[in-house]
Amino acid sequence: MTGTTKIRLAIPNKGRIAQPIRDLVEKSGIHLRETGERKLVAKTVDPDIEVLFARPIDIPEYVANGAADIGITGLDMVHERGSVVEELLDLKMGRATLVVAVPEDAPINGVEDLDGARIATEFPNITRAYFETFGVEVTIVPVGGACEATPYLGIADAIVDLTSxxxxxxTNRMRILGEVLSTNTEVIANPVSLEQKREKIQEVVLALESVVRAKGQCYIMMNVNRDALPEVERILPGLGGPTVMDVASHEGLVAVHAVVREECVYQLITQLKRSGARDILVMSIERMIP
Ligand SMILES: Nc1ncnc2c1ncn2[C@@H]1O[C@H](COP(=O)(O)OP(=O)(O)OP(=O)(O)O)[C@@H](O)[C@H]1O
Ligand SMILES: O=P(O)(O)OC[C@H]1O[C@H](OP(=O)(O)OP(=O)(O)O)[C@H](O)[C@@H]1O
Ligand SMILES: [Mg+2]
Incomplete structure (x- = not known):
């Protein structure tokens, strides 16, 4: 890509985080264009942003070697690849823990008991490093999925896999022996791109962050008689307090607006009605920019 303001964003083309990430990118206003079923690169509504679809495990390396300037994938993938990237933003999704687990009835009480064991995993590099820190020698059995089945198939004694x-x-009657690492979905960046295209990258991060911030929040509007206002203000846990405005041509009536947590709305409405609020409107918030 030419020009210093053009950036390429790598996002997953498959797997469980692919669709939520795509929805997030769309909601942030970076609408994708020409996205055929097997398309690897898509233009966006912003001529300076191109999207590359890639396997989640390949994204850290694409970002590290500059094939993409920024990317969105699991931190577990970054650690597995050992890629040198900057972590820019926690997207508050894809939270899971990578654990060592053994069949429930196995006579194993700690990681030390796994000396000489076969460990099935989709994360060979992380697993090797983990057991090395304990000085425990294991044989890694690399698998591409359905890891939990391997002890019953007789090809592994324990597994290192994600759990949420x-x-x-x-379901597979396994118990956790130890935690290896916590993961979540992050925006990562190439360190050189971050230096050279900082402004554009920050613009994208800000857009994504505004969607994350708005998640679980909604906007509530109502009319209130001025004498009931103190009680309504007491009830509303708005962001920095509610906004209060006069209603034109309605002497003594005010409009109250506030941002509230979605999970509180049900109870809030009952309380607000009781305090004299009326004409209540609840709306979803797409983005929140401080
Ligand atoms: N159970 C889970 N809960 C939360 N996040 C998870 C879970 N499993 C995986 N993830 C996150 O999603 C990322 C992608 O994993 P996923 O298994 O969906 O992709 P994949 O391996 O490419 O796809 P597939 O398993 O369909 O081949 C992981 O790197 C991890 O960060
Ligand atoms: O704690 P839970 O909510 O049950 O999630 C854990 C499962 O999720 C992932 O599997 P995935 O769906 O990616 O399938 P895979 O094993 O084929 O990769 C992971 O590998 C576990 O198998
Ligand atoms: Mg998987």
Whole structure:
């Protein structure tokens, strides 16, 4: 790509974080154009931003070697690849823990008991480094998925895999022996690009951050008689307090606006109605920019 303000953003083309990331990029205003089913690169509404679709595991390396200026993927992938990138923003999704797990009934009580064991994993590099810190020698069995099945297939004694809800481990009757690392989805950047294209990269990060910040928040508007205002203001946990405005041609009536957490809305409405608020409107917030 020519010109210092043009940037390429790498996002996952498949896997569980692919769609949420794509939705986030769209919501941030960076609308994708010409995205065919198997398209690898897409233009966006911003002529200076191009999107590259790649496997989550390849994104850290594409960002590190400059094929992309910034990328969005799991931190676990960054650690597995050992890529030298800058971590710019936690997108508050894809939270999981990489754990060592063994079959429930295995006579193993700690990581030390795994000396000489076979460990199945999609994360061979992280796993090797982890056991080395304990001075425990293991044989890595690399797999591409369905890791939890390997002990029952007789090809591994333990696994190193991601868990979030714990359902997969439970279903496969496995227990956690130790935690290896915590992961979440992050925006990462090439250090040189960050130096040379800082302004443009910050613009993209700010746009993505505004969507993350707005998540779970909504905007509530209502009319209130002026004498009921103190009570309504007491109830509303707005961002820096609610905004209060006179309603034209309605002497004694004010409009109150506030940002509130979505999970509070149900209870808030009951309380607000009781305090005399009326004409209540609740709206979703797409982006929040401080
Ligand atoms: N159970 C989970 N809970 C939360 N985040 C997860 C979980 N599993 C994976 N992730 C995150 O999603 C990223 C992509 O993993 P995923 O398994 O979806 O991709 P993939 O391996 O490319 O796809 P697939 O498993 O379909 O081949 C991981 O690097 C991790 O950061
Ligand atoms: O704690 P849980 O919520 O059950 O999630 C854990 C599962 O999620 C991931 O699997 P994924 O869906 O990526 O399938 P895969 O094993 O084929 O990679 C991970 O590898 C675990 O198997
Ligand atoms: Mg997977």
């Amino acid at each position: 809800t714990g359902t997969t481990l439970q």
